[in-house]
Amino acid sequence: MYKFFFLINPISGGGQGKVIYKFLPEIMESMNHADSEWKAEFTDKDRMEEQTREALSNTETLIAVGGDGTVSAVLSTMLLSGYANKVKIGLIPLGTGNDLARVLHLYKPFVDRGLLFLVRRLLLARPRPFDLWQVNGKLAMANYFSGGIDARIAHDFNQDRATGVIASNSVFFNKLHYVRRFFADRSYHLKATKIRYVDETGEAKTVDISGNRTVIIGNIPSYASGSNPFFDSDMADGLLDLVIVPNMFNFLSSIAFGSVPVIGYLFKKFVQKSIKVQSVQIELDPQEFLQLDGEDVSGKLGDQVVIKFASQVQMLSLGA
Template sequence: MYKFVFLINPISGGGQGKMIHQFLPEIMASMNYTDDQWKAEFTNIDGLEKQISDALANTEKLVAVGGDGTVSSVLSVMVSSEYAKSVKIGLIPLGTGNDLARVLNLYKPYVDKGLLFLVRRLLQAKARPFDIWKVNGKIAFANYFSGGIDARIAHDFNHARAVGEFNSNSVIVNKLHYVKSFFADRSYHLKKGKLSFVDAEGRSWQKILDGHRTVIVGNIPSFASGANPFYKSDMADRLLEIVCVPNMFMFLLAIAVGTVPVVGNFVKKHFLKTHKARSIELEFADDEFLQLDGEDLSGKLGGHVKIDFACQVQIMALGE
Protein backbone atom coordinates (compact mmCIF):
# COMPACT_ATOMS: atom_id res chain seq x y z
CA MET A 1 0.00 0.00 0.00
CA TYR A 2 1.45 3.35 -1.08
CA LYS A 3 0.99 6.60 0.80
CA PHE A 4 0.74 8.48 -2.51
CA VAL A 5 0.13 7.56 -6.13
CA PHE A 6 0.50 10.27 -8.78
CA LEU A 7 -1.46 9.80 -12.02
CA ILE A 8 0.04 12.23 -14.52
CA ASN A 9 -1.62 13.34 -17.76
CA PRO A 10 1.42 13.73 -20.06
CA ILE A 11 -0.24 16.22 -22.44
CA SER A 12 -1.91 18.59 -19.95
CA GLY A 13 -0.46 22.08 -19.64
CA GLY A 14 1.49 21.82 -22.86
CA GLY A 15 3.31 18.70 -21.72
CA GLN A 16 4.27 19.96 -18.25
CA GLY A 17 3.23 16.60 -16.84
CA LYS A 18 6.39 15.03 -18.25
CA MET A 19 8.50 17.62 -16.44
CA ILE A 20 6.69 16.93 -13.16
CA HIS A 21 7.27 13.19 -13.59
CA GLN A 22 10.98 13.91 -14.00
CA PHE A 23 11.29 16.04 -10.85
CA LEU A 24 9.02 14.09 -8.49
CA PRO A 25 11.75 11.69 -7.25
CA GLU A 26 13.89 14.62 -6.12
CA ILE A 27 10.92 16.35 -4.47
CA MET A 28 9.74 13.23 -2.64
CA ALA A 29 13.25 12.39 -1.46
CA SER A 30 13.60 15.91 -0.05
CA MET A 31 10.51 15.20 2.06
CA ASN A 32 11.98 11.90 3.31
CA TYR A 33 9.59 9.64 1.39
CA THR A 34 11.22 6.40 0.26
CA ASP A 35 10.61 4.79 -3.13
CA ASP A 36 8.32 2.15 -1.63
CA GLN A 37 5.99 4.81 -0.18
CA TRP A 38 4.93 6.40 -3.47
CA LYS A 39 4.84 5.93 -7.22
CA ALA A 40 4.07 8.02 -10.31
CA GLU A 41 2.81 6.92 -13.71
CA PHE A 42 1.46 8.51 -16.86
CA THR A 43 -2.22 8.06 -17.63
CA ASN A 44 -2.99 5.56 -20.37
CA ILE A 45 -6.10 6.64 -22.27
CA ASP A 46 -6.79 3.11 -23.56
CA GLY A 47 -6.88 1.50 -20.12
CA LEU A 48 -7.57 4.54 -17.96
CA GLU A 49 -10.48 3.16 -15.94
CA LYS A 50 -8.55 0.05 -14.87
CA GLN A 51 -5.45 2.14 -14.19
CA ILE A 52 -7.41 4.41 -11.85
CA SER A 53 -9.10 1.43 -10.14
CA ASP A 54 -5.74 -0.23 -9.52
CA ALA A 55 -4.31 3.01 -8.13
CA LEU A 56 -7.27 3.52 -5.77
CA ALA A 57 -6.88 -0.03 -4.46
CA ASN A 58 -3.23 0.51 -3.58
CA THR A 59 -2.91 3.97 -2.07
CA GLU A 60 -4.04 6.20 0.77
CA LYS A 61 -3.95 9.34 -1.38
CA LEU A 62 -4.31 9.60 -5.16
CA VAL A 63 -2.96 12.78 -6.75
CA ALA A 64 -4.25 13.63 -10.24
CA VAL A 65 -1.71 15.70 -12.19
CA GLY A 66 -3.48 17.43 -15.07
CA GLY A 67 -6.54 19.51 -15.82
CA ASP A 68 -10.11 19.30 -14.55
CA GLY A 69 -10.76 16.45 -17.00
CA THR A 70 -8.05 14.32 -15.41
CA VAL A 71 -9.47 14.59 -11.90
CA SER A 72 -12.99 14.06 -13.30
CA SER A 73 -11.83 10.73 -14.74
CA VAL A 74 -10.61 9.72 -11.28
CA LEU A 75 -13.88 10.78 -9.65
CA SER A 76 -15.94 8.88 -12.26
CA VAL A 77 -14.24 5.66 -11.17
CA MET A 78 -14.61 6.52 -7.47
CA VAL A 79 -18.38 6.98 -7.82
CA SER A 80 -18.79 3.33 -8.82
CA SER A 81 -16.25 1.92 -6.34
CA GLU A 82 -15.87 1.42 -2.59
CA TYR A 83 -12.99 3.90 -2.32
CA ALA A 84 -14.94 7.17 -2.00
CA LYS A 85 -14.60 7.19 1.80
CA SER A 86 -11.16 5.61 2.18
CA VAL A 87 -8.93 7.30 -0.43
CA LYS A 88 -8.19 11.02 -0.37
CA ILE A 89 -7.87 12.87 -3.68
CA GLY A 90 -5.31 15.55 -4.55
CA LEU A 91 -4.78 17.70 -7.63
CA ILE A 92 -1.79 19.39 -9.26
CA PRO A 93 -3.34 21.78 -11.83
CA LEU A 94 -2.00 21.72 -15.40
CA GLY A 95 -5.13 22.40 -17.47
CA THR A 96 -6.49 25.48 -19.23
CA GLY A 97 -9.34 26.41 -16.87
CA ASN A 98 -8.28 24.74 -13.60
CA ASP A 99 -11.54 25.75 -11.91
CA LEU A 100 -11.44 22.99 -9.31
CA ALA A 101 -7.84 23.81 -8.39
CA ARG A 102 -8.80 27.47 -7.97
CA VAL A 103 -11.52 26.80 -5.39
CA LEU A 104 -9.26 24.37 -3.51
CA ASN A 105 -6.61 27.13 -3.32
CA LEU A 106 -4.13 25.02 -5.30
CA TYR A 107 -3.83 27.03 -8.50
CA LYS A 108 -2.38 30.32 -7.25
CA PRO A 109 0.37 28.72 -5.11
CA TYR A 110 1.43 26.64 -8.13
CA VAL A 111 1.56 29.66 -10.44
CA ASP A 112 3.17 32.02 -7.91
CA LYS A 113 5.56 29.72 -6.05
CA GLY A 114 6.08 26.70 -8.27
CA LEU A 115 5.81 22.96 -8.23
CA LEU A 116 8.06 22.22 -5.25
CA PHE A 117 6.09 24.56 -2.99
CA LEU A 118 2.72 23.14 -4.08
CA VAL A 119 3.73 19.49 -3.74
CA ARG A 120 5.16 20.08 -0.26
CA ARG A 121 1.98 21.86 0.86
CA LEU A 122 -0.39 19.44 -0.86
CA LEU A 123 1.12 16.31 0.64
CA GLN A 124 0.60 17.78 4.11
CA ALA A 125 -2.81 19.32 3.38
CA LYS A 126 -6.01 18.43 5.18
CA ALA A 127 -8.88 16.90 3.24
CA ARG A 128 -12.37 18.35 3.09
CA PRO A 129 -15.70 16.81 2.05
CA PHE A 130 -16.67 17.39 -1.57
CA ASP A 131 -19.93 16.54 -3.35
CA ILE A 132 -19.88 14.37 -6.46
CA TRP A 133 -22.91 14.10 -8.75
CA LYS A 134 -23.92 11.69 -11.51
CA VAL A 135 -25.07 12.66 -15.00
CA ASN A 136 -27.55 10.16 -16.45
CA GLY A 137 -26.57 7.69 -13.75
CA LYS A 138 -22.97 7.11 -14.83
CA ILE A 139 -20.79 10.17 -15.55
CA ALA A 140 -19.21 11.91 -12.55
CA PHE A 141 -19.88 15.64 -12.28
CA ALA A 142 -17.52 17.63 -10.06
CA ASN A 143 -17.35 21.23 -11.30
CA TYR A 144 -20.09 22.38 -13.66
CA PHE A 145 -22.34 21.32 -16.51
CA SER A 146 -23.77 23.58 -19.19
CA GLY A 147 -25.62 23.67 -22.48
CA GLY A 148 -25.53 26.62 -24.86
CA ILE A 149 -22.99 29.19 -26.00
CA ASP A 150 -20.19 28.26 -23.60
CA ALA A 151 -20.58 24.57 -24.48
CA ARG A 152 -20.44 25.54 -28.17
CA ILE A 153 -17.17 27.39 -27.49
CA ALA A 154 -15.74 24.35 -25.66
CA HIS A 155 -16.81 22.10 -28.55
CA ASP A 156 -15.16 24.29 -31.18
CA PHE A 157 -12.00 24.58 -29.08
CA ASN A 158 -11.69 20.82 -28.58
CA HIS A 159 -12.38 20.13 -32.25
CA ALA A 160 -9.80 22.68 -33.41
CA ARG A 161 -7.20 21.22 -31.03
CA ALA A 162 -7.96 17.66 -32.17
CA VAL A 163 -7.46 18.47 -35.86
CA GLY A 164 -4.31 20.49 -35.22
CA GLU A 165 -5.56 23.98 -36.07
CA PHE A 166 -3.31 25.38 -33.33
CA ASN A 167 -0.43 24.22 -31.14
CA SER A 168 -1.90 23.22 -27.77
CA ASN A 169 1.49 23.00 -26.03
CA SER A 170 0.85 26.38 -24.41
CA VAL A 171 -1.76 27.40 -21.85
CA ILE A 172 -1.67 30.97 -23.23
CA VAL A 173 -2.31 29.77 -26.79
CA ASN A 174 -5.20 27.64 -25.51
CA LYS A 175 -6.81 30.62 -23.79
CA LEU A 176 -6.36 32.85 -26.83
CA HIS A 177 -8.11 30.24 -28.95
CA TYR A 178 -10.99 30.20 -26.46
CA VAL A 179 -11.34 33.96 -26.95
CA LYS A 180 -11.31 33.50 -30.72
CA SER A 181 -14.03 30.83 -30.44
CA PHE A 182 -16.16 33.15 -28.29
CA PHE A 183 -16.26 35.86 -30.94
CA ALA A 184 -16.97 33.30 -33.66
CA ASP A 185 -19.88 31.79 -31.69
CA ARG A 186 -21.27 34.89 -29.94
CA SER A 187 -24.68 34.73 -31.66
CA TYR A 188 -25.39 31.16 -30.52
CA HIS A 189 -28.42 30.31 -28.37
CA LEU A 190 -30.26 27.19 -27.21
CA LYS A 191 -32.50 25.70 -29.89
CA LYS A 192 -34.90 24.49 -27.22
CA GLY A 193 -34.66 23.80 -23.53
CA LYS A 194 -36.67 22.84 -20.47
CA LEU A 195 -35.43 22.79 -16.89
CA SER A 196 -37.08 20.77 -14.10
CA PHE A 197 -35.61 20.64 -10.62
CA VAL A 198 -36.31 19.87 -6.98
CA ASP A 199 -35.19 22.71 -4.70
CA ALA A 200 -33.59 22.58 -1.25
CA GLU A 201 -37.02 22.37 0.44
CA GLY A 202 -38.23 19.52 -1.79
CA ARG A 203 -40.46 21.65 -4.04
CA SER A 204 -40.61 20.98 -7.79
CA TRP A 205 -40.06 23.74 -10.37
CA GLN A 206 -39.99 24.06 -14.15
CA LYS A 207 -38.62 26.69 -16.52
CA ILE A 208 -38.63 26.95 -20.32
CA LEU A 209 -35.19 27.79 -21.75
CA ASP A 210 -35.95 28.16 -25.47
CA GLY A 211 -33.74 30.91 -26.90
CA HIS A 212 -31.56 31.28 -23.79
CA ARG A 213 -27.84 31.75 -24.34
CA THR A 214 -26.92 29.07 -21.82
CA VAL A 215 -27.92 27.22 -18.67
CA ILE A 216 -25.12 26.55 -16.17
CA VAL A 217 -25.28 24.02 -13.34
CA GLY A 218 -22.52 24.43 -10.76
CA ASN A 219 -21.09 22.38 -7.91
CA ILE A 220 -18.17 24.74 -7.21
CA PRO A 221 -17.90 28.57 -7.03
CA SER A 222 -15.85 28.81 -10.23
CA PHE A 223 -16.67 28.64 -13.93
CA ALA A 224 -14.74 29.33 -17.16
CA SER A 225 -11.29 29.89 -15.62
CA GLY A 226 -12.28 31.57 -12.39
CA ALA A 227 -15.56 33.41 -13.05
CA ASN A 228 -18.27 32.76 -10.45
CA PRO A 229 -21.90 33.27 -11.51
CA PHE A 230 -23.27 31.25 -8.56
CA TYR A 231 -24.76 32.83 -5.43
CA LYS A 232 -23.45 31.37 -2.14
CA SER A 233 -22.17 28.12 -3.59
CA ASP A 234 -21.12 25.38 -1.15
CA MET A 235 -19.15 22.34 -2.36
CA ALA A 236 -20.40 20.02 0.39
CA ASP A 237 -24.09 20.88 0.93
CA ARG A 238 -25.56 18.25 -1.45
CA LEU A 239 -27.08 21.06 -3.51
CA LEU A 240 -26.32 22.36 -6.99
CA GLU A 241 -26.62 25.94 -8.23
CA ILE A 242 -28.47 26.67 -11.48
CA VAL A 243 -28.05 29.87 -13.49
CA CYS A 244 -30.25 30.44 -16.56
CA VAL A 245 -28.75 33.09 -18.86
CA PRO A 246 -31.31 34.64 -21.24
CA ASN A 247 -29.10 37.10 -23.16
CA MET A 248 -25.51 38.05 -23.93
CA PHE A 249 -25.53 40.97 -21.47
CA MET A 250 -26.30 38.60 -18.60
CA PHE A 251 -23.70 36.11 -19.83
CA LEU A 252 -20.95 38.74 -19.88
CA LEU A 253 -22.18 40.13 -16.55
CA ALA A 254 -21.85 36.69 -14.97
CA ILE A 255 -18.29 36.34 -16.25
CA ALA A 256 -17.19 39.90 -15.46
CA VAL A 257 -18.47 40.68 -11.96
CA GLY A 258 -19.21 37.32 -10.38
CA THR A 259 -16.08 37.40 -8.21
CA VAL A 260 -16.32 41.10 -7.24
CA PRO A 261 -17.19 41.43 -3.51
CA VAL A 262 -20.63 42.93 -2.68
CA VAL A 263 -21.38 43.94 -6.30
CA GLY A 264 -20.98 40.36 -7.51
CA ASN A 265 -23.31 38.96 -4.85
CA PHE A 266 -25.91 41.65 -5.60
CA VAL A 267 -25.86 40.83 -9.32
CA LYS A 268 -26.03 37.08 -8.71
CA LYS A 269 -28.89 37.37 -6.24
CA HIS A 270 -31.09 39.90 -8.03
CA PHE A 271 -30.23 39.52 -11.74
CA LEU A 272 -28.81 36.06 -12.39
CA LYS A 273 -31.09 34.58 -9.70
CA THR A 274 -29.32 31.35 -8.79
CA HIS A 275 -31.62 28.40 -8.04
CA LYS A 276 -30.47 25.73 -5.56
CA ALA A 277 -31.42 22.16 -6.41
CA ARG A 278 -31.30 18.63 -4.98
CA SER A 279 -31.81 17.05 -8.39
CA ILE A 280 -32.15 18.34 -11.95
CA GLU A 281 -33.57 17.25 -15.29
CA LEU A 282 -32.90 19.11 -18.54
CA GLU A 283 -34.43 18.65 -21.98
CA PHE A 284 -32.45 19.84 -25.00
CA ALA A 285 -32.45 19.35 -28.75
CA ASP A 286 -30.65 16.07 -29.51
CA ASP A 287 -27.82 17.95 -31.25
CA GLU A 288 -27.37 20.63 -28.56
CA PHE A 289 -23.86 21.57 -27.49
CA LEU A 290 -23.18 20.28 -23.96
CA GLN A 291 -20.10 20.27 -21.77
CA LEU A 292 -19.19 18.82 -18.38
CA ASP A 293 -16.18 20.00 -16.37
CA GLY A 294 -14.73 21.57 -19.52
CA GLU A 295 -15.05 18.38 -21.58
CA ASP A 296 -17.22 18.31 -24.72
CA LEU A 297 -20.23 15.98 -24.38
CA SER A 298 -22.10 17.20 -27.47
CA GLY A 299 -23.97 14.34 -29.12
CA LYS A 300 -23.11 11.90 -26.31
CA LEU A 301 -26.06 12.38 -23.95
CA GLY A 302 -29.01 12.77 -26.31
CA GLY A 303 -31.66 15.34 -25.45
CA HIS A 304 -32.33 14.28 -21.86
CA VAL A 305 -29.94 15.03 -18.99
CA LYS A 306 -30.60 13.92 -15.40
CA ILE A 307 -28.31 15.01 -12.56
CA ASP A 308 -28.47 13.36 -9.12
CA PHE A 309 -26.28 13.30 -6.02
CA ALA A 310 -23.79 10.41 -6.03
CA CYS A 311 -21.54 10.60 -2.97
CA GLN A 312 -19.06 12.71 -1.04
CA VAL A 313 -15.31 12.24 -1.34
CA GLN A 314 -12.42 13.64 0.66
CA ILE A 315 -10.37 16.08 -1.41
CA MET A 316 -7.17 17.81 -0.33
CA ALA A 317 -7.26 21.61 -0.17
CA LEU A 318 -5.03 24.42 1.07
CA GLY A 319 -6.18 27.21 3.37
CA GLU A 320 -6.92 30.73 2.19
Protein backbone atom coordinates in the same frame (compact mmCIF):
# COMPACT_ATOMS: atom_id res chain seq x y z
CA MET B 1 -0.41 -0.15 -0.12
CA TYR B 2 1.07 3.20 -1.19
CA LYS B 3 0.58 6.41 0.79
CA PHE B 4 0.50 8.38 -2.48
CA PHE B 5 -0.19 7.37 -6.06
CA PHE B 6 0.36 10.00 -8.78
CA LEU B 7 -1.56 9.64 -12.06
CA ILE B 8 0.09 12.14 -14.42
CA ASN B 9 -1.29 13.39 -17.73
CA PRO B 10 1.94 13.81 -19.76
CA ILE B 11 0.53 16.36 -22.24
CA SER B 12 -1.38 18.72 -19.92
CA GLY B 13 0.08 22.19 -19.42
CA GLY B 14 2.42 21.89 -22.37
CA GLY B 15 4.07 18.78 -20.95
CA GLN B 16 4.62 20.04 -17.40
CA GLY B 17 3.49 16.67 -16.08
CA LYS B 18 6.76 15.24 -17.35
CA VAL B 19 8.64 17.80 -15.26
CA ILE B 20 6.81 16.70 -12.13
CA TYR B 21 7.48 13.05 -12.91
CA LYS B 22 11.18 13.81 -13.28
CA PHE B 23 11.48 15.63 -9.94
CA LEU B 24 9.15 13.46 -7.84
CA PRO B 25 11.92 11.12 -6.57
CA GLU B 26 13.88 14.11 -5.26
CA ILE B 27 10.78 15.70 -3.71
CA MET B 28 9.60 12.52 -2.02
CA GLU B 29 13.07 11.78 -0.66
CA SER B 30 13.35 15.33 0.73
CA MET B 31 10.09 14.73 2.61
CA ASN B 32 11.32 11.40 3.99
CA HIS B 33 9.03 9.19 1.91
CA ALA B 34 10.67 5.92 0.99
CA ASP B 35 10.36 4.60 -2.56
CA SER B 36 7.99 1.91 -1.30
CA GLU B 37 5.53 4.54 -0.03
CA TRP B 38 4.61 6.09 -3.37
CA LYS B 39 4.24 5.47 -7.09
CA ALA B 40 3.93 7.66 -10.19
CA GLU B 41 2.52 6.68 -13.58
CA PHE B 42 1.71 8.49 -16.83
CA THR B 43 -1.91 8.19 -17.93
CA ASP B 44 -2.82 6.43 -21.17
CA LYS B 45 -6.16 7.63 -22.60
CA ASP B 46 -6.93 4.09 -23.80
CA ARG B 47 -6.28 2.62 -20.33
CA MET B 48 -7.39 5.49 -18.09
CA GLU B 49 -10.20 3.62 -16.32
CA GLU B 50 -8.05 0.53 -15.76
CA GLN B 51 -5.16 2.63 -14.45
CA THR B 52 -7.41 4.56 -12.09
CA ARG B 53 -9.01 1.40 -10.67
CA GLU B 54 -5.60 -0.12 -10.04
CA ALA B 55 -4.36 3.07 -8.37
CA LEU B 56 -7.46 3.37 -6.16
CA SER B 57 -7.09 -0.19 -4.94
CA ASN B 58 -3.46 0.37 -3.96
CA THR B 59 -3.25 3.77 -2.28
CA GLU B 60 -4.48 5.94 0.58
CA THR B 61 -4.30 9.12 -1.52
CA LEU B 62 -4.60 9.40 -5.29
CA ILE B 63 -3.16 12.60 -6.80
CA ALA B 64 -4.33 13.48 -10.32
CA VAL B 65 -1.83 15.62 -12.23
CA GLY B 66 -3.52 17.36 -15.17
CA GLY B 67 -6.53 19.49 -16.02
CA ASP B 68 -10.16 19.33 -14.91
CA GLY B 69 -10.79 16.59 -17.48
CA THR B 70 -8.16 14.34 -15.89
CA VAL B 71 -9.71 14.83 -12.46
CA SER B 72 -13.22 14.22 -13.83
CA ALA B 73 -12.12 10.90 -15.37
CA VAL B 74 -10.55 9.84 -12.07
CA LEU B 75 -13.65 10.79 -10.07
CA SER B 76 -16.01 8.99 -12.49
CA THR B 77 -14.07 5.77 -12.04
CA MET B 78 -13.90 6.39 -8.30
CA LEU B 79 -17.69 6.51 -8.06
CA LEU B 80 -18.32 3.47 -10.24
CA SER B 81 -15.69 1.37 -8.47
CA GLY B 82 -16.93 2.14 -4.96
CA TYR B 83 -13.84 3.93 -3.65
CA ALA B 84 -15.45 7.33 -3.03
CA ASN B 85 -15.42 6.88 0.75
CA LYS B 86 -12.10 5.07 0.95
CA VAL B 87 -9.43 7.08 -0.90
CA LYS B 88 -8.49 10.76 -0.54
CA ILE B 89 -8.09 12.76 -3.76
CA GLY B 90 -5.52 15.43 -4.58
CA LEU B 91 -5.00 17.61 -7.66
CA ILE B 92 -2.01 19.29 -9.29
CA PRO B 93 -3.51 21.71 -11.86
CA LEU B 94 -2.04 21.71 -15.37
CA GLY B 95 -5.10 22.48 -17.48
CA THR B 96 -6.54 25.64 -19.05
CA GLY B 97 -9.43 26.40 -16.68
CA ASN B 98 -8.32 24.76 -13.41
CA ASP B 99 -11.60 25.72 -11.74
CA LEU B 100 -11.47 22.97 -9.13
CA ALA B 101 -7.87 23.82 -8.23
CA ARG B 102 -8.88 27.45 -7.70
CA VAL B 103 -11.55 26.67 -5.11
CA LEU B 104 -9.27 24.20 -3.32
CA HIS B 105 -6.68 27.01 -3.03
CA LEU B 106 -4.16 25.07 -5.10
CA TYR B 107 -4.00 27.30 -8.16
CA LYS B 108 -2.52 30.45 -6.59
CA PRO B 109 0.44 28.61 -4.96
CA PHE B 110 1.05 26.98 -8.34
CA VAL B 111 1.07 30.35 -10.15
CA ASP B 112 3.02 32.24 -7.46
CA ARG B 113 5.57 29.64 -6.41
CA GLY B 114 5.61 26.97 -9.11
CA LEU B 115 4.74 23.33 -9.55
CA LEU B 116 7.43 21.84 -7.32
CA PHE B 117 6.41 24.08 -4.41
CA LEU B 118 2.78 23.01 -4.86
CA VAL B 119 3.69 19.31 -4.87
CA ARG B 120 5.42 19.69 -1.51
CA ARG B 121 2.49 21.64 -0.03
CA LEU B 122 -0.07 19.18 -1.37
CA LEU B 123 1.61 16.23 0.30
CA LEU B 124 1.03 17.96 3.65
CA ALA B 125 -2.50 19.22 2.88
CA ARG B 126 -5.55 18.28 4.88
CA PRO B 127 -8.63 16.74 3.25
CA ARG B 128 -11.99 18.50 3.25
CA PRO B 129 -15.47 17.16 2.45
CA PHE B 130 -16.55 17.71 -1.13
CA ASP B 131 -19.85 16.89 -2.88
CA LEU B 132 -19.69 14.66 -5.91
CA TRP B 133 -22.58 14.39 -8.38
CA GLN B 134 -23.47 11.80 -10.99
CA VAL B 135 -24.64 12.55 -14.54
CA ASN B 136 -26.90 9.92 -16.15
CA GLY B 137 -25.67 7.39 -13.62
CA LYS B 138 -22.22 7.03 -15.16
CA LEU B 139 -20.22 10.27 -15.18
CA ALA B 140 -18.96 12.21 -12.17
CA MET B 141 -19.52 15.95 -11.91
CA ALA B 142 -17.24 17.89 -9.59
CA ASN B 143 -17.33 21.41 -11.07
CA TYR B 144 -20.26 22.22 -13.35
CA PHE B 145 -22.46 21.13 -16.23
CA SER B 146 -23.66 23.53 -18.91
CA GLY B 147 -25.40 23.73 -22.25
CA GLY B 148 -25.59 26.61 -24.70
CA ILE B 149 -23.12 29.17 -25.99
CA ASP B 150 -20.31 28.33 -23.53
CA ALA B 151 -20.58 24.63 -24.38
CA ARG B 152 -20.62 25.51 -28.09
CA ILE B 153 -17.36 27.44 -27.62
CA ALA B 154 -15.81 24.51 -25.72
CA HIS B 155 -16.92 22.08 -28.45
CA ASP B 156 -15.44 24.17 -31.25
CA PHE B 157 -12.25 24.71 -29.29
CA ASN B 158 -11.81 20.95 -28.84
CA GLN B 159 -12.51 20.40 -32.52
CA ASP B 160 -9.85 22.95 -33.44
CA ARG B 161 -7.36 21.25 -31.14
CA ALA B 162 -8.16 17.78 -32.50
CA THR B 163 -7.80 18.90 -36.13
CA GLY B 164 -4.54 20.77 -35.57
CA VAL B 165 -5.91 24.31 -35.86
CA ILE B 166 -4.46 24.85 -32.38
CA ALA B 167 -0.84 23.77 -32.55
CA SER B 168 0.30 24.97 -29.11
CA ASN B 169 -0.28 23.48 -25.64
CA SER B 170 0.31 26.89 -24.04
CA VAL B 171 -2.34 27.89 -21.50
CA PHE B 172 -2.10 31.51 -22.71
CA PHE B 173 -2.66 30.62 -26.37
CA ASN B 174 -5.48 28.25 -25.40
CA LYS B 175 -7.29 31.09 -23.63
CA LEU B 176 -6.66 33.39 -26.57
CA HIS B 177 -8.25 30.85 -28.89
CA TYR B 178 -11.23 30.61 -26.56
CA VAL B 179 -11.75 34.34 -27.07
CA ARG B 180 -11.61 33.87 -30.84
CA ARG B 181 -14.16 31.08 -30.62
CA PHE B 182 -16.46 33.34 -28.58
CA PHE B 183 -16.65 35.90 -31.37
CA ALA B 184 -17.23 33.16 -33.93
CA ASP B 185 -20.04 31.54 -31.87
CA ARG B 186 -21.55 34.64 -30.27
CA SER B 187 -24.97 34.28 -31.96
CA TYR B 188 -25.69 30.83 -30.51
CA HIS B 189 -28.82 30.16 -28.40
CA LEU B 190 -30.13 27.06 -26.66
CA LYS B 191 -32.27 24.77 -28.77
CA ALA B 192 -35.52 23.32 -27.39
CA THR B 193 -34.70 22.76 -23.73
CA LYS B 194 -36.86 22.05 -20.68
CA ILE B 195 -35.60 21.75 -17.10
CA ARG B 196 -37.24 19.91 -14.23
CA TYR B 197 -35.63 20.42 -10.85
CA VAL B 198 -36.23 19.85 -7.15
CA ASP B 199 -35.35 22.99 -5.20
CA GLU B 200 -33.79 23.14 -1.75
CA THR B 201 -37.21 22.96 -0.07
CA GLY B 202 -38.13 19.77 -1.94
CA GLU B 203 -40.57 21.44 -4.36
CA ALA B 204 -40.48 20.15 -7.96
CA LYS B 205 -40.65 22.74 -10.75
CA THR B 206 -40.46 22.77 -14.56
CA VAL B 207 -39.07 25.60 -16.70
CA ASP B 208 -38.82 25.92 -20.49
CA ILE B 209 -35.50 27.66 -21.23
CA SER B 210 -35.47 27.36 -25.03
CA GLY B 211 -33.80 30.36 -26.67
CA ASN B 212 -31.74 31.37 -23.63
CA ARG B 213 -28.01 31.78 -24.06
CA THR B 214 -26.87 29.09 -21.64
CA VAL B 215 -27.80 27.10 -18.56
CA ILE B 216 -25.13 26.45 -15.92
CA ILE B 217 -25.42 23.94 -13.08
CA GLY B 218 -22.59 24.41 -10.60
CA ASN B 219 -21.16 22.56 -7.63
CA ILE B 220 -18.23 24.90 -6.94
CA PRO B 221 -17.86 28.72 -6.86
CA SER B 222 -15.70 28.80 -9.98
CA TYR B 223 -16.60 28.56 -13.67
CA ALA B 224 -14.79 29.26 -16.95
CA SER B 225 -11.30 29.84 -15.50
CA GLY B 226 -12.22 31.54 -12.25
CA SER B 227 -15.41 33.51 -12.81
CA ASN B 228 -18.23 32.86 -10.33
CA PRO B 229 -21.84 33.26 -11.52
CA PHE B 230 -23.22 31.47 -8.43
CA PHE B 231 -24.64 33.17 -5.35
CA ASP B 232 -23.34 31.83 -2.01
CA SER B 233 -22.08 28.53 -3.44
CA ASP B 234 -21.03 25.73 -1.07
CA MET B 235 -19.12 22.61 -2.16
CA ALA B 236 -20.34 20.42 0.70
CA ASP B 237 -24.03 21.28 1.25
CA GLY B 238 -25.67 18.63 -0.96
CA LEU B 239 -27.05 21.33 -3.28
CA LEU B 240 -26.31 22.60 -6.79
CA ASP B 241 -26.61 26.13 -8.14
CA LEU B 242 -28.80 26.45 -11.24
CA VAL B 243 -28.24 29.58 -13.34
CA ILE B 244 -30.31 30.29 -16.46
CA VAL B 245 -28.63 33.00 -18.56
CA PRO B 246 -31.13 34.77 -20.86
CA ASN B 247 -28.94 37.14 -22.88
CA MET B 248 -25.42 38.15 -23.82
CA PHE B 249 -25.32 40.99 -21.28
CA ASN B 250 -25.95 38.59 -18.41
CA PHE B 251 -23.51 36.04 -19.82
CA LEU B 252 -20.63 38.51 -20.14
CA SER B 253 -21.47 40.23 -16.85
CA SER B 254 -21.46 36.89 -15.01
CA ILE B 255 -17.96 36.18 -16.30
CA ALA B 256 -16.63 39.72 -15.86
CA PHE B 257 -18.19 40.68 -12.51
CA GLY B 258 -19.16 37.41 -10.82
CA SER B 259 -16.02 37.29 -8.69
CA VAL B 260 -15.76 41.05 -8.06
CA PRO B 261 -16.59 42.02 -4.45
CA VAL B 262 -19.78 44.05 -3.93
CA ILE B 263 -20.52 44.43 -7.68
CA GLY B 264 -20.61 40.67 -8.18
CA TYR B 265 -22.67 40.17 -5.03
CA LEU B 266 -25.29 42.70 -6.10
CA PHE B 267 -25.42 41.39 -9.68
CA LYS B 268 -25.97 37.80 -8.55
CA LYS B 269 -28.47 38.71 -5.86
CA PHE B 270 -30.70 40.99 -7.92
CA VAL B 271 -29.99 40.39 -11.65
CA GLN B 272 -28.59 36.96 -12.52
CA LYS B 273 -30.04 34.86 -9.72
CA SER B 274 -29.06 31.31 -8.79
CA ILE B 275 -31.56 28.63 -7.79
CA LYS B 276 -30.48 26.10 -5.13
CA VAL B 277 -31.51 22.61 -6.25
CA GLN B 278 -31.27 19.04 -4.98
CA SER B 279 -31.42 17.42 -8.43
CA VAL B 280 -31.90 18.37 -12.08
CA GLN B 281 -33.43 16.69 -15.13
CA ILE B 282 -32.91 18.33 -18.53
CA GLU B 283 -34.81 17.45 -21.71
CA LEU B 284 -32.99 18.78 -24.76
CA ASP B 285 -32.23 18.41 -28.42
CA PRO B 286 -29.77 15.48 -28.84
CA GLN B 287 -27.60 17.82 -30.93
CA GLU B 288 -27.34 20.47 -28.21
CA PHE B 289 -23.82 21.50 -27.22
CA LEU B 290 -22.94 20.35 -23.69
CA GLN B 291 -19.92 20.41 -21.42
CA LEU B 292 -19.13 18.64 -18.17
CA ASP B 293 -16.33 19.96 -15.94
CA GLY B 294 -14.90 21.83 -18.92
CA GLU B 295 -14.90 18.77 -21.19
CA ASP B 296 -17.03 18.57 -24.34
CA VAL B 297 -19.79 15.93 -24.01
CA SER B 298 -21.92 17.09 -26.97
CA GLY B 299 -23.80 14.21 -28.62
CA LYS B 300 -22.83 11.75 -25.86
CA LEU B 301 -25.73 12.02 -23.41
CA GLY B 302 -28.83 11.62 -25.58
CA ASP B 303 -31.93 13.80 -25.18
CA GLN B 304 -32.11 13.67 -21.40
CA VAL B 305 -29.59 14.57 -18.69
CA VAL B 306 -30.19 13.64 -15.05
CA ILE B 307 -27.91 15.05 -12.34
CA LYS B 308 -28.19 13.61 -8.83
CA PHE B 309 -26.11 13.63 -5.67
CA ALA B 310 -23.72 10.67 -5.61
CA SER B 311 -21.36 10.85 -2.66
CA GLN B 312 -19.15 13.05 -0.55
CA VAL B 313 -15.41 12.55 -0.98
CA GLN B 314 -12.31 13.85 0.77
CA MET B 315 -10.35 16.37 -1.33
CA LEU B 316 -6.93 17.71 -0.38
CA SER B 317 -7.12 21.49 0.04
CA LEU B 318 -4.74 24.25 1.11
CA GLY B 319 -7.62 26.40 2.35
CA ALA B 320 -10.29 26.15 5.01
